Amino acid sequence: MATVQQPIIIDGRPLKEQLARAERRKKYVAFAMVLPLLLFILITFAIPIGSMLFRSVDNPRMITLAPQLTAELSEWDGQDMPPEEVFEAAVKDFKLAAEAGTLGRIATRVNYSMAGARSLIVKSKRKFKNVTEGPYREVMIKADKRWGELDTWKTLKKVSVPYTPVYFLNAIDRDLDGDGNIVKQPSEKRIYVKLFVRTLWIALLVTVLTLILGYPIAYLISTQPPRISNLLIIMVLLPFWTSLLVRTTSWIVLLQTQGVLNDLMVWMGVISDDGRIQMIYNLQGTLIAMTQILLPFMVLPMYSVMKTIPLSELRASQSLGANPFITFFRIFLPRSIPGIGAGGLLVFVVSVGYYITPALVGGAKGQMISNQIAFHMKSSLNWGLAAALGTILLVGVLVLYWLYDKVVGIDKMKLG
């Protein structure tokens, strides 16, 4: 027979309620401690990146710089030649923009989607200057016969929408034609898919190379007595702590055609003085430098898993008659796989976004997607395309990050 328990009352309140309240208070305290950093990261990091990525679909330039034209173009169905109102709005907006000094920006934007548009618009500036009344259509066609072509207006309509998929299409070597169909870029402009593939390929090669080079030394370190293993760990950590630029500089010094390694091989007679090998400013240079730079990221997670494998199990296997190879493949290797997963994912995710090393030692063939994003940010100023390429890269990296969390767990991430 169950007895109904009286709630315990202390200071006039049930204990259970007081306990819940204390727990709630602790929750608030814990959250309050995290809050400053959370806000800091949101404001200085997450929101800036989010708003940058928004530029990949955002298309405000025509709407703000040529509002009348944009409004008229959106009325037009895009099938036959546009009506007189569109021409009128174009002349008026271009004149206003020329006075405000923003016509060049309009011309640049249209030029992304139509080669030659920049000169067409800038040239028309002078011709429209004294036009005050219609018919505007005839005036424009007289100024340049391309204004009489349907395709020109279709392009203008295309670039005047508030949100555009064009940057994303460009990022995967596609474009919108005048009728809104997705078409392939002309073959000389198809570079980005190739570049994404190359970036993944380089990251994969670096991951495999670091695994091949890193596995033996992680094994060696994990089987040594502490005195020696500590020393070896320091040898792995020292490159890790050395400035990235210093290490890249060293690779230039080592690998360039007049560099240390070529000199050494000439001196030893392996190659002739004219036969110096080009080892840098190409894909090979990127691979060598990145492998060395990322090797510690592979070795350290593998080591931390391997040192938990008891050596007595290996001895037991051998005493039961297994030869060293079987012992390694049946006992050691399977238990070291979590370390391979952790190190491999880390190296892959870090190398996919590599920028500095490819920029300095990669030449033309060793560039990665980050270098192209930097180019569009700094040189071509096609920020929409930079944002689209960046979004694709970031989504890829976040998927890998999520995978890392599932496989390894981010709270297991360790440094040194």
Place this chain on the structure above:
Amino acid sequence: MSLPAYTGPVGRIWHAAFIAICCLVFIFLMAPILVIVPLSFNAEPYFTFTPAMLRLDPEAFSFRWYLDVLGIGEGTGANRGYEWAFAARNSLFIAFFATLLATALGTLAAVGLSRTQMPFRKPIMALLISPLIVPIIIIAAGMFFFYSKVGLAYSHLGVILAHAAIGTPYVVITVTATMVGFDETLIRASASLGAKPLRTFFRVIMPLITPGVISGALFAFITSFDEVVLIYFLADAEQKTIPIQMWSGLRQQISPSILAVATLLITFSVILLVAVELLRRRSERLRTSAVT
């Protein structure tokens, strides 16, 4: 690793080969650092060992590139000493304040994240660690637009905030790691003895997690000290740092002064590495002694 007595000849050969492979990998790992140090003492403006250097002729070695960097030598253009001194001052200034900010925010957050009552622990942790994973070029692009809009671009403050943001994950990771062995009853003990939460934080929690805090701070410091891309996007000549000076040197004409700077930076990282290693051992000692 000493081989057991029952190892056969195949095993011995295999073992020797294994050791040889490991030696080669270690040479590959250390080569860039080992080569650059002697080359920085080259008396000639070349990036390779001169025959005289290989004969260990004392005439072939000199401190001229170091003197250039320190502003005493005859260096020209971008390698004039004061350019490097200016860059070094900027680097230290930016790294110091970025570290301070990252350490303060990161430590507090890590202590909060280690509480069992912390709500949404996993997603928040994932967000706070993400600056470590997101490609630097994306961070740079995002911050470039944002900082230009709010007027922080091309200022020391902007760079400090940016560097603090990418430094915090290190502090969060190292401090969370030291908190794993933390005994929560100590907090209750402190409270029951009448200490207010703030006093508990500074007198009980802080002394125990100090090794983690310092090693996280060193990581944050080296991250800022070595950072190029954010500065390249967010700063101008006024905020020029050592890495950006090296970066432009490497992209234009490479001068041997860069090797001298590189050697100085290697010395600096050796010191930091030793500091972190000592701290790590101390922290391990503290943790094991707390358990026993």
